Amino acid sequence: MNVEQISIFLENQPGRLAEVTRLFEEGGINIRALALADTSEFGILRLIVNDNEKARELLKNHGYAVGVTEVVAVEVEDRPGGLHRILTVLARRGINVEYMYAFVRQSGRNAVMIFRFDDIAAAVGALAEAGIRVIAGAELYAM
Amino acid sequence: MIYNEEFETLPREALEAIQLRRLRATVARVYHAVPFYRRRFDEAGVTPDDIGSLADLARLPFTTKADLRDNYPYGLFAVPLDNVTRIHASSGTTGKPTVVGYTARDVQTWAELMARSLTAAGARKEDIVHNAYGYGLFTGGLGVHYGAEKLGASVIPVSGGNTRRQILIMKDFGPTVLTCTPSYALHLAEAAEEMGVSFQELRFKSGLFGAEPWSERMRAEIEERLHLKAMDIYGLSEIMGPGVAVECLEAQRGLHVFEDHFIPEIVHPETGQPLPYGTPGELVFTTITKEAFPLIRYRTRDLSSLHPEPCRCGRTLVRMSRVQGRSDDMLIIRGVNVFPSQIESVILETRRFTPHYQLVVERVDNLDRLTVLVEMQPELFSDAIKNLQALERELEGAIRETLGVTVRVRLVEPKTLQRSEGKAARVIDKRRL
Numbered sequence: 001m002n003v004e005q006i007s008i009f010l011e012n013q014p015g016r017l018a019e020v021t022r023l024f025e026e027g028g029i030n031i032r033a034l035a036l037a038d039t040s041e042f043g044i045l046r047l048i049v050n051d052n053e054k055a056r057e058l059l060k061n062h063g064y065a066v067g068v069t070e071v072v073a074v075e076v077e078d079r080p081g082g083l084h085r086i087l088t089v090l091a092r093r094g095i096n097v098e099y100m101y102a103f104v105r106q107s108g109r110n111a112v113m114i115f116r117f118d119d120i121a122a123a124v125g126a127l128a129e130a131g132i133r134v135i136a137g138a139e140l141y142a143m
Numbered sequence: 144m145i146y147n148e149e150f151e152t153l154p155r156e157a158l159e160a161i162q163l164r165r166l167r168a169t170v171a172r173v174y175h176a177v178p179f180y181r182r183r184f185d186e187a188g189v190t191p192d193d194i195g196s197l198a199d200l201a202r203l204p205f206t207t208k209a210d211l212r213d214n215y216p217y218g219l220f221a222v223p224l225d226n227v228t229r230i231h232a233s234s235g236t237t238g239k240p241t242v243v244g245y246t247a248r249d250v251q252t253w254a255e256l257m258a259r260s261l262t263a264a265g266a267r268k269e270d271i272v273h274n275a276y277g278y279g280l281f282t283g284g285l286g287v288h289y290g291a292e293k294l295g296a297s298v299i300p301v302s303g304g305n306t307r308r309q310i311l312i313m314k315d316f317g318p319t320v321l322t323c324t325p326s327y328a329l330h331l332a333e334a335a336e337e338m339g340v341s342f343q344e345l346r347f348k349s350g351l352f353g354a355e356p357w358s359e360r361m362r363a364e365i366e367e368r369l370h371l372k373a374m375d376i377y378g379l380s381e382i383m384g385p386g387v388a389v390e391c392l393e394a395q396r397g398l399h400v401f402e403d404h405f406i407p408e409i410v411h412p413e414t415g416q417p418l419p420y421g422t423p424g425e426l427v428f429t430t431i432t433k434e435a436f437p438l439i440r441y442r443t444r445d446l447s448s449l450h451p452e453p454c455r456c457g458r459t460l461v462r463m464s465r466v467q468g469r470s471d472d473m474l475i476i477r478g479v480n481v482f483p484s485q486i487e488s489v490i491l492e493t494r495r496f497t498p499h500y501q502l503v504v505e506r507v508d509n510l511d512r513l514t515v516l517v518e519m520q521p522e523l524f525s526d527a528i529k530n531l532q533a534l535e536r537e538l539e540g541a542i543r544e545t546l547g548v549t550v551r552v553r554l555v556e557p558k559t560l561q562r563s564e565g566k567a568a569r570v571i572d573k574r575r576l
Contacts, residue, residue, distance in 0.1 A: 007526035009519045011556050037528050041553050044526055063558050065524040098527060116526070 002120065003073045003137045004052050008045045009065040012038060020045065020059070027058045032141070033114055035101035048103065048114065050141055070120060073103060073140045075133040076111045083113065089130040095123050105143055112140070146262035146294070147255070150403045151458045158459065159197060161403055165431035167194050170203070173437050176221040179214055180439060200406065200429060201417050205440045208241065211381065216242040222435050232280045233380050240280070243380050244435040250289065252432055256386035256401050257290020263399065263456070264374040265349040265392040266320045268295030273318035273347075275327060276354070277303040282384030283354050287322045290386060296320070303327065306334045313345050321350035325357040325365060325373075329498065330562045332368040347371040349392065353378065353385055356445075356466045356484050360491030361498050362395075375465055381441055382428050388463050393455050397462030400449075404432045407463060408440070409449050412470040423448040425470050426463065444470045446482070472570065474504060476511045479548040483569045486515060489545050493538055495523060499560045504572045511574070513550045515542065518557050 010016045017036075024031065033048040049055045052068070059066045076082045090097060096118055103112035112135060117123040127134055135143075145151050153161070171191040173180040184190065187204045194200070211219065220227065228247045232240040245253065266272065272291040276283030284302055291298040299318055301309055309331060312318075321328065328350065335342060347369060353376035365373045377398050378385035387405055388398035400407045409424040410417050418424040426443045430436075446467040454462065468482030475481070483502055490496050501516040517538065525531060535552040542550050 005526070007524070009524050009531075009554070009556060011559075039528060039532070042531065042555075044528060044531070046526055060521075063556070065519045065521040065557050067524045067526050069526045 002070045002124075003048065003114065003135075003140050005069050005071045005114065005116075006047050006049065006052055006055055006059070007067045007069060008047070008059060010043045010045055012041050012043055016043075017045065020064075023058055023062060024049070024055065027054060029055045029058070032143070033101060033103040035099070035114075037099065046099075046101070048140070069116065072115045072117060072120060072124060072127075073135040073137075074113050074115055074127060075135060076113050078109060078111050082111070085130075086113075086127070086132055089126055089132065090123060093122065093126045095119065095126060103140070103143075112143070144262050144265070144267070145457060146259040151259065151399075151401075151460060153403070153459055155459060158402060162406055162431060163194075163197055165403075166197065166200065166406065166429065167191065169429070169431050169433075169437050170194050170439065173221055173439060177219055179210065179219060197406070200408070200440070203429075203440050205415060205427065205442050206438055207442045208381075208444070211241045212239050215239050217244070219438075220244050220435055221437050222246060227435050229285075231282050231285075231380050231384065241381060243282075246434040249383075249433055249435050252404065253286060253383055253386060254289035254293040256383070256404065257286055258293040259290075259401065260351060260376055260386045260389035261287075261290055261294050261296065261320065263389045263391045263458075264320070264351045264376075265372065266291070266294060266296055270296045270320050271316065271318040271346075272296050272298045272320045272322060273301060273309075273313060273316075274298055275301055275303055275309060275321065275323035275331070276385075282378070282380045283322075283324075286378070286384040286386060287351070306331060307338065310335050310338055310340050313347075314340055317346045319346050319348050321347055321369070321371065323350075323352065324354045325352040325361055326355060326498075326562065328352055328365050328369060328373070329361075332365075333558075333562075342368065342370045345370070349374065351376045351385075351389070356468055358465070358484055358488050358491065358498075360488055364491070364498065377445075377463065377466065379443060379445075381436075381438060382430060382443075383433065387428070391454065391456040391458065397450055397454075397464055399454070399456075399458050399460040399462055402460050405430055407449060407461065409447065410442075412446070420449050420451050420461075423464075423467065426466075446470055474502070474513065474570065474572070476504070476513045476548050476550075479546070481513070481546055481548055485546055486542060486550075487569075489542050490515070490517060490538065493541055495534070496520060496538070499558075499562065500569065501560050502570045504570065504574055506574045513548065515550050515552045516555050516560060517552060518560055519554045521557060 030050040035046045037044045098116040100115045174191050183204045189202050227244040229245040232242045274287045278284030349372040362373050374390040376389045378387040388400040390398050406429045408427040412425040426445045426447045447463045450462045468484045496517045503514040505512045538552045
């Protein structure tokens, strides 16, 4: 139901990101969404790709520390206040957002945001109650 | 099992009588054959006749690495070059290499002591020794090689490097005893895992690991990952090479020093005062049978302690503790003495990281800063920054608590720290650059 995200440990050094994108190019893997979190010394690259299994294998075989995390893709109305409405629902229920980033959508009226929650079940429940659409993994990868 | 029952289990009085006789002969010989020693002894006001007991050894002056360099290459040889059959040299990471020579009899003695060492580690003549110490000027490769041949075992002189080929040889040739540096042993384990080869299917039963300091935790890891019993072996080219002291399979606790050939002492690293049994300090050796390159009270810079308690293996030879570090490796971080081996122990005790680490020392705003680099373990990885920072803080806390020194821990990508095939370069001291 939910969306799988892969994350990669990278040292904060020139060329490290390019090394990953080169691997993806060679492996024919398409990046659908991406966010980089960094400290002064290391970074975590978080990605939604079209083929998780293949991307993971490829990275592992090249010695990267790779993780898979369950995240939630949420449809956001493309108008002022769209994201605010969602965050308000979550805040009222005391649900913490670990991090979030935008998903690039090729068509459609609404935007999609990727959310990482500590308590996914509670978050998904709260969103459903408020009538906010959560997009399933299969649907998202095909977007 | 004991290779030389007679000399390895002598009653102490008999052993000491032999030591005194050999010491007196060595001192007399160097006094007459090596101008350097004559000058030093004269300066110290001692003559060979003053050596009436083993305690008189302390009256003789020390010999240091600097003396070896000053007499480069052959100044300290006690026989004409005609009688030298082999020359080895240390790596010389700081300045000129140290050159050492052996007569034919020295080479035989060395082979005997290495045969004793291999036997102590459980090797028999039926065994096949996979010798991954480097062959060449370094004493490791040839030292083990001659000892294994003397024992009557089969030697695979594979030397260092070309790790994938080594794994294939291990698979196909069925060696039973492994000899290499401890860091290379772990490197072999990693390479085997990557190639899908399990040490469980190999025939190794034991290994002799030395030429760099290691720890009990590292032993546990080597034994688990390589499915063999791991023994520590000690030696340095100046004294002879590997085979100066070795652990026995029976106790795996301290290394028996072959005292019928070398007299060990522990001295205070700064004052040079001899220290009693059990007290840690700097190891000092006097060779008492070597012909070509005898050394009197050589300061090894290795930190250890000596333990005379009887051993369950039956050897009466004193045991030296695992080398705890080198007195010149000692880092002084804001006034606290820190040895890389201590940091290694803490890293391994967290049971989270591999023993591959690197220490970087810098001076920032006139303060020493020690950074410990450890490799991210794929199973510890998290997508959240705070979890990774918590890992770093956890190790920082453990080091502060154990060693009383504040360090910064930095995670680096898996398998990016140097895997040495010889001595691991653990410390990068930028203060001197």
